[in-house]
Amino acid sequence: MPEITLSAPETRAQTGAESGEIAAAFGEFMQAFEGFRGANDQRLAEIEKRMTADVVTEEKVDRIGRALDEQEKRLERLVLKELRPRLSGGGDVFVSEHRQAFDAYVRGGDENKLRRLEEKAMSGLTGADGGFLVPEETETEIGRRLAAISPIRSIASVRTVSSAVLKKPFAITGAQTGWVAETAARPGTTAPQLAELSFPTMELYAMPAATSALLDDAAVDIDRWIGDEVEQAFAAQESTAFVTGDGVAKPKGFMTYPVSAESAWSWGTVGTVATGADGGFLPGTGTDALIDLVYALKAGYRQNASFVMNRRTQAAVRKLKDADGNYLWQPPASAGARATLMGFETVEAEDMPDIAADAPAIAFGDFKRFYLIVDRQGVRVLRDPYSAKPYVLFYTTKRVGGGVQDFDAAKFLVFAG
Template structure:
């Protein structure tokens, strides 16, 4: 689809989204009026609201897909700038199509490459690697809002000051009192191996029109994004990144470094019946102002369908649809990041997160995406064992808070 056609399509989807949200507000206002005048809302009204809510989610998904297509360049039109890049691209293309690895072996020996792992395999060309990582940033929602660091070693170790710098005010001639020792946390973020194994027919590989780099990026992007996306949320840190929901959670009033603070809705598995949005405001203001400026809400679709119904005391809805294809929906004027790996609201679940994730969560990418060609294991198909190393974990425990659907 041409870019102008894509732009026109995205404008149409935005119009559909705004129309659906107007219908949603009308139906929800009708439901609220029924709740005030009778014992409960009419069943027909509830069903109508649920249908419109599903339509909102489906329309938003269409908009997300169009936004991804609009931002996706074709690898086939890019030409490596240096001779080494062209040689690597040519040798990699030859290896992928025919299995001939002599060219890649010579290049890696010349470069004294140490990035190949014990299972073998060869590095994909740099443009293809960058395209895979760029697509992951679009498809993996936590990666898109977190800090990302590239490393060439097995792990990233860093020191973090948990108490802030010791400082104070003195006059020009006054003695300088000894400052208190700063509290330093030693943090380690190992890069774990993530793999995908796309399959191709020999006919596809023999087709000279097919861009092999484009094909491998297309095949692995979703598999990588789904695996790392789940790990960044709830991974246990064993052979995978540690998700922010896997750290010890404590009531925010008793928060200490190394834990994630939470506030409660006041009802197990639900929002309070009266002034339900108060819990969201409490969550937002549990975060320090310095982090709140760049903060975002993180939640799944079920949680978003609940908060979509909430209004302020002046009757304004606190949820708003995105204004453009590359924007997101907002809640209380803070962006919403839809993360399907977040749990649905239930008894004592942490279904909504809020924070400055760029400062709170760190994603570590080890440079190099490797491919090992396997024409034997699944004849007549050719498998491509594709691996990358990625790690992740919370780096600033002050910069994130959670909403617990419970009483305490």
């Protein structure tokens, strides 16, 4: 039986104290970064002087780096918490008919109102295994939360469809063009060659559990509760699939597509740039490898490009300096913003590979043009009061697909010679 989660909803209303907590956390994060910068400067000076750094200094840099990561994650959690809507006791100015019917179904199992609504709308979005669509407000809230906490969804292109598969045509070769004089004959041109990309949607589920007492509590906002329960489960599964998914019963992740050296790049593969050293940067040339990666991307894609890497790779990149002694990695300018690397935003995706021999540990590109996420319209909930008595289970499903849509929009940095 799938693992179920059971937790009480948060009932504390937001106050100005949360903003103060964010400001304090941001201040601590900046202090940690200053400490890291000082310790790393000492490490680099020792390497320059003795060709190696003292073990104590290396340990100090690593320790402060880990503390910096923790401070950054704490800051992100506080910002996300503040973005969530305040829990209300039903004081909305307008509550839709669908939302009222859904509330009655979740709390007491009353299906009649929902059945009438879906029959009236002739809905074909419910599956053969039963369940009902959540109200539009709840679906929107789930989508908004996923965009805030799922790293790839926050930078990729997202399209909502009503069918099981999105088919997208693309031109392999553009239409032929040329210059001609005003009165000269126009020679015939060849038609563009079109191919088709297919993005099937796969089922993603979560199964939160509730007690009867929680469902009987009128102060509990059911929309908020379902959003709280499924957001982490959905986000964790999505994040892994968008990076490393094999396309079997899940989206196809961008790291599973074929790769080729940038000098031999062709459509259908992702171009790569090598660092020149197996499992790391060449000594003193880490900046050069990153510059090569940035400029392997065409100018039209660089304008909205981001670096994507995991936290361990980011810890290594954080120590790099340019020729003028400036750190390439810079902390976020404000709470809620992202850190930057060489002026481009960095996105932390834990499913990216670690730095190792031949590992494509860093991706750089315009992910809105590179990767497409397909959401099938409708989030479905099946109420189950029987399987785990005395708890009530809510089998919540949504259909999601994904894949690369423009192979020229991103490049990988491979740690190879």
